Amino acid sequence: MSDQDDIFSTVAGWMAEGETVALATVVETWGSSPRPAGSQLAVTASGKLAGSVSGGCIEGAVAEVAQKTMASGAPQLLDFGISDERAWEVGLACGGKLKVFVEKLA
Amino acid sequence: MKAETFARLQAARAEGRPVALLTSLPDGAQLLFPDDTLPPALAEAAAAALAADAARNLSVEGQEWFIQPHNPPLRLIVVGAVHVAQALVPMAAGLGYAVTVVDPRRAFATEERFSGRVTLVDDWPDEAMARLAPDTRTAIVTLTHDPKLDDPALEVALRSPAFYIGALGSRKTHAKRLARLAEAGLTEAECARIAAPVGLAIGAVTAPEIALSVMAEVVAARRGAALAKRAPAPALEEK
Numbered sequence: 001m002s003d004q005d006d007i008f009s010t011v012a013g014w015m016a017e018g019e020t021v022a023l024a025t026v027v028e029t030w031g032s033s034p035r036p037a038g039s040q041l042a043v044t045a046s047g048k049l050a051g052s053v054s055g056g057c058i059e060g061a062v063a064e065v066a067q068k069t070m071a072s073g074a075p076q077l078l079d080f081g082i083s084d085e086r087a088w089e090v091g092l093a094c095g096g097k098l099k100v101f102v103e104k105l106a
Numbered sequence: 107m108k109a110e111t112f113a114r115l116q117a118a119r120a121e122g123r124p125v126a127l128l129t130s131l132p133d134g135a136q137l138l139f140p141d142d143t144l145p146p147a148l149a150e151a152a153a154a155a156l157a158a159d160a161a162r163n164l165s166v167e168g169q170e171w172f173i174q175p176h177n178p179p180l181r182l183i184v185v186g187a188v189h190v191a192q193a194l195v196p197m198a199a200g201l202g203y204a205v206t207v208v209d210p211r212r213a214f215a216t217e218e219r220f221s222g223r224v225t226l227v228d229d230w231p232d233e234a235m236a237r238l239a240p241d242t243r244t245a246i247v248t249l250t251h252d253p254k255l256d257d258p259a260l261e262v263a264l265r266s267p268a269f270y271i272g273a274l275g276s277r278k279t280h281a282k283r284l285a286r287l288a289e290a291g292l293t294e295a296e297c298a299r300i301a302a303p304v305g306l307a308i309g310a311v312t313a314p315e316i317a318l319s320v321m322a323e324v325v326a327a328r329r330g331a332a333l334a335k336r337a338p339a340p341a342l343e344e345k
Contacts, residue, residue, distance in 0.1 A: 008115075008116060008119070011112070012112075012116060015109070015112075023107060025129075025172070025174070027129070027131065027161075027163065027172040028163055028172075036160075036161070037160075037161040037162075037163075037172075037174075038160075038161035038174045038175075075132065075133065075134035076132075077131055077132035101129065101131060101132070101134070101172065103107050103129075103134045104107075105107050105108075105109060105112055106107075106108065106109060
């Protein structure tokens with residue numbers, strides 16, 4: 001999958017440069033999610049982004065959690081969905097639901 | 107993910123070896139298939155995820171697992187380093203395909219004409235195709251218009267499990283091609299696998315437009331879209 005080739009080589013490059021990196025992965029979807037399970041977003045502590053876990057609706061929220069995960073080292077399993085207050089905030093307009101796993105590369 | 111797991115994953119991908127990453131949720135413990143020793147249920151699910159090329163979830167004894175397959179890239183073999191091939195190569199590479207262009211004519215398969223992510227092979231198509239051994243993750247497109255080059259490639263392609271086989275040429279050219287392939291011992295059912303004229307009918311005229319129509323049909327075939335299923339071609343009138 002070219003998506004992953006690009007993201008993984010980007011991540012490898014960041015790590016070689018000494019960046020702290022977190023990886024967010026869509027691990028489950030329901031309804032009309034724009035990106036399938038396995039889609040990934042990589043985030044650095046310095047704020048760089050590569051890839052995607054949605055059509056752009058939740059990347060900001062996921063990146064925020066990724067910063068906390070990089071600071072604490074603790075992985076997070078996030079739920080986004082239409083019934084979720086947070087999803088309203090970040091605007092998951094597609095009406096789908098998804099779970100995103102966020103982990104630090106360490 | 108541990109840096110060590112990431113490195114193992116990257117090494118397997120660099121070798122072109124299919125591997126699956128298994129992540130236990132929500133704690134994030136990870137295993138690699140087939141490298142690590144796994145309970146049979148997990149190993150079975152990992153193999154299935156690789157075969158389907160789709161991630162899956164599994165619950166084993168109350169523990170949730172996320173299984174992500176990492177297959178080597180899909181392959182596109184292009185026979186004929188012609189103008190359309192020049193447009194096809196970067197487009198296919200952008201879609202994630204590892205592209206090989208086969209053309210024994212030295213003037214065509216040159217580095218100068220093809221820059222970037224492509225492997226150029228100047229062997230005869232039948233030898234090259236036999237060596238490349240198309241599998242279920244391979245698409246093949248013949249573009250030379252020359253039976254001496256296209257036909258031997260198609261003969262190997264049609265006996266392989268490639269998921270897409272397309273041949274450039276008009277319906278009339280294709281009718282003649284089918285007659286030659288029948289003489290070479292290929293059955294009608296085998297030859298029916300050839301998508302010809304190649305590509306979705308979007309009225310493509312220029313080389314990049316033809317490349318777009320070809321890649322659109324390759325993607326449709328790969329994803330099982332209805333567009334990839336062709337109605338049998340109407341019979342051509344004898345002239």
